[in-house]
Amino acid sequence: MKSLQSYLVTSDGFVPASWVADRGLMYGDGLFETIRVIDGSMPLKDWHVDRLLRGCEKLVIPITRDRIDELFCHIFLSFQNEFVSASVVLKLVVTRGIGGRGYSEPDSVSPAVYVLLSPMPEYETDNYNRGIESTICEYRLSENRFLAGLKHLNRLDQVMASRELGSCPEAFVLDQSGLVVEGTRSNLLLERNGVIYTPLIVGAGVRGVLVSWLKSNAPKIGLEIREASIDPDDLLTADGLAFANSVFGLWPVRALRGRQIPVSQGIRRLQVYLHESLGYPGVTF
Numbered sequence: 001m002k003s004l005q006s007y008l009v010t011s012d013g014f015v016p017a018s019w020v021a022d023r024g025l026m027y028g029d030g031l032f033e034t035i036r037v038i039d040g041s042m043p044l045k046d047w048h049v050d051r052l053l054r055g056c057e058k059l060v061i062p063i064t065r066d067r068i069d070e071l072f073c074h075i076f077l078s079f080q081n082e083f084v085s086a087s088v089v090l091k092l093v094v095t096r097g098i099g100g101r102g103y104s105e106p107d108s109v110s111p112a113v114y115v116l117l118s119p120m121p122e123y124e125t126d127n128y129n130r131g132i133e134s135t136i137c138e139y140r141l142s143e144n145r146f147l148a149g150l151k152h153l154n155r156l157d158q159v160m161a162s163r164e165l166g167s168c169p170e171a172f173v174l175d176q177s178g179l180v181v182e183g184t185r186s187n188l189l190l191e192r193n194g195v196i197y198t199p200l201i202v203g204a205g206v207r208g209v210l211v212s213w214l215k216s217n218a219p220k221i222g223l224e225i226r227e228a229s230i231d232p233d234d235l236l237t238a239d240g241l242a243f244a245n246s247v248f249g250l251w252p253v254r255a256l257r258g259r260q261i262p263v264s265q266g267i268r269r270l271q272v273y274l275h276e277s278l279g280y281p282g283v284t285f
Helices: 023-027 045-059 065-085 156-162 209-221 232-236 265-278
Strands: 007-010 013-016 030-037 088-095 112-119 132-134 136-140 172-174 180-183 187-192 195-199 224-228 240-245 249-256
Touching: 023 088, 030 045, 045 065, 045 088, 045 209, 065 088, 065 112, 132 240, 136 156, 156 172, 172 232, 180 195, 180 232, 187 209, 187 232, 187 265, 195 209, 195 265, 209 224, 209 240, 209 265, 240 265, 249 265
Parallel strands: 132 249, 136 172, 195 224
Antiparallel strands: 007 013, 030 088, 088 112, 172 180, 180 187, 187 195, 187 240, 240 249
8 A cells, every 4th residue: 555545434335535534534633714604795704814824823734825815716706606695604624634644744734625605594583682591511621722712623622512502502611720711602701890801711712703803893882801710600790791703793691500690781782883893683672
């Protein structure tokens, strides 16, 4: 055997499939971005690309902004009908590519890029109006200071935590020391005394695109957004809570483990600003 061979196992037997040996599938050796496409545009595209490139630089995956920009041109040309006719979610995956024996990198790295399109999920209107009921997951995130903040392909922590959602659309996840880090697929916003707080991303968690965008626009909204350590007790005494995600926007939290939490003025102001600026669903009552 002169080179690595890979196969997809089907009911008909073994089918040669080189992508099976992709290091993203084998080792989670890559990153991804999940991008909301609405009315033929991607309002947060530049923020997603910046995070992707920062992650590629940290993981030493050699891909340039020019290549990513060229890729988006091809995407728009190839799928412009889908983009114009409906709101979709575009998932962009970049891996180190195929090759290398075991964990060792190949002698010549040739990054692979995958594009997946799916319809925009339909979320309950009440998620935005009344807010959602939430809980705190028992499962705790693994910690790695080097990887913290990156949107890397190793999402098993989120898979395991999501098994605890039950009827809750989203839930809070803690790190190994018991601090609140994020939701299973979103970031946390907490209001207290007119200030919005979001957890520090130190040893675990993803540095969310939407929260980063909100922080940069906070002066325009007339709010202050700070990073801080947040423990579970802070959730129960907050003036307001919300989950923020670049696909669904912002969901206030109206109840946590059965305890009622008001939807604060600051959280509502963020919702209004996201609706007016980026077209996310807003309050309809």
